[in-house]
Amino acid sequence: MGAALATSPLAGETAYRTIAGTEFNQITAENAMKWDATEPSQNQFSWSAADAIVNFATQNGQQVHGHTLVWHSQTPSWVQNLGADALRSAMRNHIAQVAGRYAANPAVVSWDVVNEVFDDSGNMRDSFWYQKLGDGYIADAFRAARAADPDARLCINDYNVEGVNAKSTAMYNLVKSLRAQNVPVDCVGLQSHLAIQYGFPGQVQQNMQRFADLGVEVRVTELDIRLQTPRDASKDAQQATYYTNMVNACLAVSRCSGITIWGFTDKYSWVPDTFPGQGAALIYDEGYNRKPAYTAVHDALAGGGTTPDTTPPTVPGTPAVSAVTASGATLTWAASTDNRAVTGYDVYSGTAKLGSSASSSLTLTGLSPQTAYTVHVVARDGARSPSPAPRP
Numbered sequence: 001m002g003a004a005l006a007t008s009p010l011a012g013e014t015a016y017r018t019i020a021g022t023e024f025n026q027i028t029a030e031n032a033m034k035w036d037a038t039e040p041s042q043n044q045f046s047w048s049a050a051d052a053i054v055n056f057a058t059q060n061g062q063q064v065h066g067h068t069l070v071w072h073s074q075t076p077s078w079v080q081n082l083g084a085d086a087l088r089s090a091m092r093n094h095i096a097q098v099a100g101r102y103a104a105n106p107a108v109v110s111w112d113v114v115n116e117v118f119d120d121s122g123n124m125r126d127s128f129w130y131q132k133l134g135d136g137y138i139a140d141a142f143r144a145a146r147a148a149d150p151d152a153r154l155c156i157n158d159y160n161v162e163g164v165n166a167k168s169t170a171m172y173n174l175v176k177s178l179r180a181q182n183v184p185v186d187c188v189g190l191q192s193h194l195a196i197q198y199g200f201p202g203q204v205q206q207n208m209q210r211f212a213d214l215g216v217e218v219r220v221t222e223l224d225i226r227l228q229t230p231r232d233a234s235k236d237a238q239q240a241t242y243y244t245n246m247v248n249a250c251l252a253v254s255r256c257s258g259i260t261i262w263g264f265t266d267k268y269s270w271v272p273d274t275f276p277g278q279g280a281a282l283i284y285d286e287g288y289n290r291k292p293a294y295t296a297v298h299d300a301l302a303g304g305g306t307t308p309d310t311t312p313p314t315v316p317g318t319p320a321v322s323a324v325t326a327s328g329a330t331l332t333w334a335a336s337t338d339n340r341a342v343t344g345y346d347v348y349s350g351t352a353k354l355g356s357s358a359s360s361s362l363t364l365t366g367l368s369p370q371t372a373y374t375v376h377v378v379a380r381d382g383a384r385s386p387s388p389a390p391r392p
């Protein structure tokens, strides 16, 4: 389990340092290793913030994942204004200096060599890198990184590539083609900036597995699961379920090497600044108290070992019906609880399953008009043990 750390609370806050140093075994710098932090002016390197992260991790026996060498964002304008040849040289030099600085340090185990090279449809992002250098900058960057730190695992990282979709398929095809050309791509990072109101991505485990089958390692690199603030118990429960789902997907794929959470406390999260009206995306609240999401991650990790979960969820509340139309209706019920986490609900009419839901409500469609239905709801947990005695 990893966490991204921010420089100033790491320097100044005991509670932050204590949790960061004891609950995680891998650290990513949230900003301190990005180009604008490490090389603000050409060939003027600034190491203090990056070194502080590496030193903290070293003191705590933690690994460091380097983030990130080549990105279109948080890259100074002097880089963006270079012509093609000068840009290529500046990129190679930046990689040589930054990855090279930590190459002999056993704590630094991996690098995001390129970050977010695709647009949202899965085409190459039309960044200044692509405009000036074409897509060849990607292979070039990986080769430069291998030369700078031959022992580090070298990764490509992106968002909205968690499930099987057009963008993750583009990433899959790129990784496959780069490896066919002997470009040293060792790992794929699934950022995983999720939101409960958008649903859990489809086929995460299958997506991880197809990358694993290419021979690359997979990691969840920037996990946070935001919600529309304010928090409440039901949003917290759904968020916890999503955290469970992500941990379980990774546990099910042997080449999934771990999960890094993008921060750990809601006190310092990029979410409210970036997605107005949303937040509370992490596993500790703003006062460093553990949230249901913390327990979900903890228990999913424990459940991934040899201790079977024999305690089923409690029986869900009797479903209430609303929004009845000729062919549909919305059901809502009181949530179940579980010793680990409730992962979802199934709604039945007799033995026929009418639908499933990750939350404690479901809209049924395709019902027959003028027909009475009697339904019951069954809760599931991570061990897939159903709740007892379905209630009509």
Ligand code: XIL
Residues within 6 Å of the ligand: 030, 031, 115, 191, 222, 270
């Ligand atoms: C974010 C940081 O969390 C913010 O503090 C910063 O202002 C902007 O960048 N994808 C990435 C990360 O790869 O580097 C981003 O981090 C979040 C999205």
